[in-house]
Structure formats: structure tokens, C-alpha cells
Amino acid sequence: MKLLSFNAQTPSEALRKAQIQCGENALVVSTKEIRKKTFNKSALYEVVVAVEEKELKKEKVQKKKSSTDVLLDLSKAAKQISQIEDITVKSYKNEENNSDGFKNKKDNEEFKEIKNEIYNLSDKVKLIQEMFWEEKAPMRDGLSIPSEFSEIYKKARFSGMNQNDLDSIMELTLEHMPYNMRKNSQTVKRYFQVLLRKMVPVRIESDTQRDKKRIMMFVGPTGVGKTTTLAKLAARYSYLKEKREKVGIITLDTYRIGAVEQLFQYAKMMRLPIEDVIDIEDFKRAITSLSFCDTILVDTIGSSQYDKDKLEKIEKFLKRSNETIDVNLVLSSSTKLEDLREIYKNFEYLGIDTIIFTKFDETKSFGNIFSFTKEIGKPLSYFSVGQEVPDDIFCASSEYLIQCMLDGFTKEKNAKPSN
Ligand SMILES: Nc1nc2c(ncn2[C@@H]2O[C@H](COP(=O)(O)OP(=O)(O)O)[C@@H](O)[C@H]2O)c(=O)[nH]1
Numbered sequence: 001m002k003l004l005s006f007n008a009q010t011p012s013e014a015l016r017k018a019q020i021q022c023g024e025n026a027l028v029v030s031t032k033e034i035r036k037k038t039f040n041k042s043a044l045y046e047v048v049v050a051v052e053e054k055e056l057k058k059e060k061v062q063k064k065k066s067s068t069d070v071l072l073d074l075s076k077a078a079k080q081i082s083q084i085e086d087i088t089v090k091s092y093k094n095e096e097n098n099s100d101g102f103k104n105k106k107d108n109e110e111f112k113e114i115k116n117e118i119y120n121l122s123d124k125v126k127l128i129q130e131m132f133w134e135e136k137a138p139m140r141d142g143l144s145i146p147s148e149f150s151e152i153y154k155k156a157r158f159s160g161m162n163q164n165d166l167d168s169i170m171e172l173t174l175e176h177m178p179y180n181m182r183k184n185s186q187t188v189k190r191y192f193q194v195l196l197r198k199m200v201p202v203r204i205e206s207d208t209q210r211d212k213k214r215i216m217m218f219v220g221p222t223g224v225g226k227t228t229t230l231a232k233l234a235a236r237y238s239y240l241k242e243k244r245e246k247v248g249i250i251t252l253d254t255y256r257i258g259a260v261e262q263l264f265q266y267a268k269m270m271r272l273p274i275e276d277v278i279d280i281e282d283f284k285r286a287i288t289s290l291s292f293c294d295t296i297l298v299d300t301i302g303s304s305q306y307d308k309d310k311l312e313k314i315e316k317f318l319k320r321s322n323e324t325i326d327v328n329l330v331l332s333s334s335t336k337l338e339d340l341r342e343i344y345k346n347f348e349y350l351g352i353d354t355i356i357f358t359k360f361d362e363t364k365s366f367g368n369i370f371s372f373t374k375e376i377g378k379p380l381s382y383f384s385v386g387q388e389v390p391d392d393i394f395c396a397s398s399e400y401l402i403q404c405m406l407d408g409f410t411k412e413k414n415a416k417p418s419n
């Protein structure tokens with residue numbers, strides 16, 4: 001036995017919908033008004049019916065309405081609306097151009113009539129859209145996703161997030177969302193956003209404590225932006241944050257020609273001490289010589305995640321230094337979810353503390369970041385949003401990530417945390 005819910009402007013219409021989908025034998029469990037009639041909106045009723053699963057399957061097969069028909073209806077209605085709108089605009093302009101300012105009564109009545117007709121037609125379009133959505137609406141354990149959820153469902157689906165995540169979050173939303181919030185797609189979106197945000201672990205940026213230095217190491221695949229991120233953070237900690245810190249840099253990136261130069265240039269520009277290091281003894285010495293610093297940032301060998309030798313070398317540095325080192329895995333936003341998982345698997349044994357995502361500006365879908373972070377449960381700490389040093393870096397925020405995920409990337413959005 002399954003419970004299904006159907007919404008319509010009248011209880012009888014909702015029942016009719018239920019009977020079309022579930023057959024005459026559907027047992028009505030409850031009928032309730034879920035939205036009161038207002039000035040510009042009709043009331044909305046919900047009928048919940050119980051139905052045998054085999055009946056449901058039978059009815060589904062019998063369902064004939066094709067989505068192409070609905071699409072044709074939709075475009076026809078849209079065309080009618082645009083024609084009427086055109087007339088409206090013209091008649092409105094004529095009214096405005098009337099030189100003596102006199103408003104013709106007949107014109108006014110016509111204008112009202114046309115306005116009413118537009119309302120009626122746009123209602124019709126909405127209804128057709130709902131029919132179209134209902135037909136395509138995914139069914140999860142007998143739970144059909146209502147039309148108010150369609151916009152957010154589609155956005156989340158195209159964000160690249162894991163389909164299972166999306167389905168279970170939808171189910172949760174449908175189960176727990178209060179009825180009065182379901183009345184329009186805006187409140188649904190807000191509720192859904194809050195739920196998504198709560199699933200993203202984020203590490204709040206902290207200041208260093210007195211007499212306690214912080215060592216941050218940046219690891220990750222070649223070319224993701226480790227060195228650039230380190231340079232941005234060096235500037236941030238030493239000049240841009242309210243509480244300025246003494247920052248030192250160590251580079252283990254001595255194998256890639258040019259890579260050391262790049263960091264030395266940045267250090268010189270920012271007047272920060274920098275040490276390059278080849279073996280573990282060097283590393284220990286460098287940490288000692290930078291012991292006056294509050295924060296030491298360590299850049300690592302540009303390595304492919306499959307390059308076990310280089311990864312093992314990093315591990316040695318971590319283990320033998322006898323220091324507490326904060327390991328920051330740097331990843332690019334444009335990496336597919338499966339590849340992010342694979343990379344993480346290879347770097348995991350270094351003991352990853354936090355994740356930094358770079359190249360926000362180079363992707364359109366952020367659902368991979370959401371699903372990846374939710375899966376591994378490690379907190380996000382920073383987002384890199386462009387090539388500019390030092391400006392293009394934000395503290396990670398779940399609001400900003402979900403906003404990029406559902407509405408696309410922009411550096412200017414309100415959700416950008418104030419840095
Ligand atoms: N568009 C964009 N490019 C970035 C970003 N971060 C780094 N880059 C670029 O990516 C390239 C590789 O960066 P690099 O720091 O050398 O990567 P590493 O090999 O991981 O150290 C450089 O051209 C950077 O300017 C970002 O957030 N957005």
C-alpha cells in the first residue's frame with residue numbers, strides 16, 4: 001500500500017487527479033486546504049490517497065497523455081500571451097501619448113479586459129506546466145515531487161551533484177517541510193537551500209594563538225593552484241587580515257623548474273622570508289630558522305596523484321618533522337566527482353585536515369563539490385575564484401557554495417563572505 005498526494009484548486013479536482021493516476025479504487029486518506037484563497041491566488045487543496053502498488057503500475061501503463069502534446073499546448077498559449085501583451089503595450093503607449101492627458105474610458109475598459117485575459121492565460125500556462133511536470137515528475141517510493149519543487153529540483157540536478165544525494169534530500173524536504181512553506185517555489189527554494197547548507201562542513205578561519213605557530217602544508221595534483229593559493233594566503237595573513245601575522249614560506253617544490261622562481265618572486269614582492277628545502281634535515285632547519293613566524297606556509301612538490309614516490313616523500317616530511325602540520329588538500333572545482341574521489345583516495349593517507357577548492361571561475365556546476373564534501377566529511381576552508389594574487393580568495397562558506405550551485409558563479413554575489 002502506498003500513500004500519494006495530489007494538489008488542485010478544489011478538493012474534487014484533486015480527487016479527480018488522484019483517480020486519473022491511481023484508479024477509481026484509490027482510498028481517500030485525507031483532504032485538506034493547504035493554501036487559502038488570496039486576492040491573486042486560488043486556494044490549494046491536497047488529497048492523500050492510499051493505493052495498492054499493482055493498481056498504480058496498471059494505471060501508469062494506461063496513462064496516455066504525451067509530453068509533446070503538452071509542449072504544443074504550452075507554446076500555443078505562450079504565443080497567445082505574447083500577442084495580447086503586444087496589443088497591451090501598444091494601447092498603453094497610445095494612452096501615454098494622448099497629448100491632452102485625457103484617459104478615454106472605453107480604452108481603459110478594454111485595457112482592463114486585456115489584463116484579465118493575460119491573467120487567465122498565464123494561469124493556463126502554469127496549469128499546463130504543472131501537468132507537464134507531473135507527467136515527468138520523479139516518483140520516489142510513491143512520493144511524487146510537486147510542481148512547486150520542480151525549479152529547484154531541476155537546478156540541483158544539473159549542478160552535477162550525486163543523484164542519490166538529490167533524491168534523498170528531496171525526500172527529506174518533502175517529509176519535513178511545513179505545508180505553509182510549500183505554497184510557492186521561492187519558499188521551497190529557500191528551505192532547500194538551508195537544508196543543503198547544513199550538509200556542507202566548513203572550517204572557520206582562526207587567528208594564530210600567542211606563542212603557538214601554525215604550519216600549513218598545501219598538497220594536491222599538479223596545476224590545481226597550490227602555489228598561487230599559498231601566495232594569496234601569505235598576503236592575506238601578513239597584510240590583509242585585521243590581525244597581521246608574521247608569515248614565512250617553505251618550498252618543497254624544487255623539482256619543477258620555474259615553480260620555485262614563481263614563489264620566490266611572490267615572497268620578494270611581499271617581503272616575506274622563504275626557504276627552499278630538499279631533504280628532511282633541511283626542512284627541520286628551515287622550520288627552526290622561521291620560528292619567529294606566526295604562520296609557516298609550505299608548498300609541495302608538484303606531483304601527479306599517481307606518483308607514489310613523491311607522495312611518500314611528502315609523508316616523510318610530515319611524519320619526521322615532529323611538528324603539528326595542518327594538511328590542506330587543494331583541488332580544482334572543475335574536476336568531476338569520480339575524479340575528486342580518486343584523487344582523495346590517493347592523498348588521504350597524508351592525513352588531510354581541510355580542503356581548498358580553486359578555479360571557481362572556471363566551472364559552471366558546483367554539485368561535485370557539494371557531494372564530494374558531504375561524502376568525505378572534511379571541512380572546506382578556502383575558495384579560490386580567479387588568478388589574481390592576492391584578491392581572488394574567499395573563506396569557504398556554505399552559503400556561497402550553495403548559491404553558486406543553484407544560481408551559477410559570480411564573484412559579486414551578496415553571499416560572498418566579507419573578507
Ligand atoms: N582561473 C583560475 N586560475 C587559477 C586559479 N588558481 C590558480 N590558477 C592558475 O592555475 C595555474 C597553476 O597554478 P599553480 O599555483 O602553479 O598550481 P600548482 O601546480 O598546484 O602549484 C596558474 O596559471 C594559476 O594562475 C583560480 O582560482 N582560477
Ligand SMILES: [Mg+2]
Pocket residue numbers: 226227228253259299302
Ligand atoms: Mg606549485
